[in-house]
Amino acid sequence: MQTVKLPPLFTPPTPDSPVPSVPFATPLPDIHVTLFRNIRNAVDVRNLVIKGDPRVPECVLINAATIVDVFQIQMACTKALLHQQQGIMRTRSLYSEILFNLSPTNNISDAIRQFGISDTTTAVAVVMVGMQAPPEEVRLRLLTLIEGEPIPLSHLPEFTDLPLINRIYKTGNVAADRGQTLALVVGAMALKGHLS
Amino acid sequence: METHEAILIKQGAEARVYKMPFGEGRCAIVKERFKKAYRHPVLDEKLTARRVIQEARCLQRLRRAGVDTPTVYMVDTPNSLIYMEYVDGSSVRDYINSRAPMNDDDERLLAQSIGKSLAVMHDLDIVHGDLTTSNMIVREGSQSLVLIDFGLSMVSSMVEDKAVDLYVLERAMISTHPDTEGMFQCILDTYGKSSKGGKAVRKKLEEVRRRGRKRTAFG
Structure with a gap:
């Protein structure tokens, strides 16, 4: 499990305050990401997640093939927390909101199908926002739930399916390198539903 | 916290x-x-x-x-x-000023990348609305030309709007950088060659130069 900091949110100064030269940005809770590969029981895990089984800790399972860089996950989480604060979430929970935010469209079921765990998924990034239980306990619960091999987060880029990402985000042929792809992916997430 | x-x-x-x-x-x-x-x-x-x-x-x-x-x-x-x-680099304004007088090759390369970017932008029917050398950044490292500040931008396919966009840049360059007429000309040449409607916009620019940015409302 690796702790990843989220970028802070900007708090605009109130309109009636005199123009402050240094306003403040609010920090968000950390997220904790665990990467699994060679998953053998994706079907079971998926069913348990759908049922909301108590054996599944509070987390979101993201199909690692759809992730270009951990920054993509950070932005999805930041936006989910922002929308939670503002009371404008489009889905039922913070965790489904994270999956929804990864998508460039406003279709919730498409987002969950594309970015969540599916029957054929072999690598997932498990993301938790904040920590409800002692880390060791959470780790054990994940290990009993998922039959797979936990590996360091630095391996994340190895699972990126660039043609798939190209299809989902319509990055076109401009996205020659990873950096460009990431920029287009993050931009498409930010402009969700507003790009023709 | x-x-x-x-x-x-x-x-x-x-x-x-x-x-x-x-x-x-x-x-x-x-x-x-x-x-x-x-x-x-x-x-x-x-x-x-x-x-x-x-x-x-x-x-x-x-x-x-x-x-x-x-x-x-x-x-x-x-x-x-x-x-x-946050794009790390220097604005084209500072870039030109810190190198003045610029050598011909640098000037040509910069002008060409500006011309190309503006051509693609106008072909997408995006009109920037506030083209100045302060709203362009030369990216640190890759040296690529970054267009910024689309706060006044609009979507328009009108040749008139695109010509005014270029006219605003021309006026801005004349007032901020002396002796860059040649450079603006080079921007225009590249723009004309790269943009689909480049010829028409350049022709319109002649007209805009004669009358200024605002169209006369009467007659």
Whole structure:
């Protein structure tokens, strides 16, 4: 499990305050990401997640093939927390909101199908926002739930399916390198539903 | 919890621009559009939200078409904020001034990349609205030309609007940089060759130069 900091949110100064030269940005809770590969029981895990089984800790399972860089996950989480604060979430929970935010469209079921765990998924990034239980306990619960091999987060880029990402985000042929792809992916997430 | 600082780096008529740390190794620019006190609150909220999204959409459409722009990180419409990439580099304005007089090759290369970017932009029917050398950045490292500040941009297929866009740049260059007529000419040449409607826009520019930016309303 690796702790990843989220970028802070900007708090605009109130309109009636005199123009402050240094306003403040609010920090968000950390997220904790665990990467699994060679998953053998994706079907079971998926069913348990759908049922909301108590054996599944509070987390979101993201199909690692759809992730270009951990920054993509950070932005999805930041936006989910922002929308939670503002009371404008489009889905039922913070965790489904994270999956929804990864998508460039406003279709919730498409987002969950594309970015969540599916029957054929072999690598997932498990993301938790904040920590409800002692880390060791959470780790054990994940290990009993998922039959797979936990590996360091630095391996994340190895699972990126660039043609798939190209299809989902319509990055076109401009996205020659990873950096460009990431920029287009993050931009498409930010402009969700507003790009023709 | 610790607090992070955001630093006000620019205050304009429509928006304030802040720079803040944005996670490991990243900085973000946050652009806040103000509420307009003279407008009805409900109307203002709708209009401002639309402007915020329109600006971010321009950045993303250009990026997708291969023109370098700041990456859009996040759009917070309730607060009228756009979070975007902080681009490290120097504005074309500083770039020209620090090298004056520029050698011919550097000047030609810069002019060509400006011309090409503007051609792609206008072919997408995006009119920048405030083209100056301060709104272009030469990216540190890759040296690619980054177009910024689409706060006054609009979507238009009209030759007139595109010609005025170029005219604004020409006037801005004349007033900020002496002896850059040759460079502007080179921008135009590249633009004319790269843009689909380049010829028509250049022809229109002649007309705009004769009468100025505003069209005469009568006769």
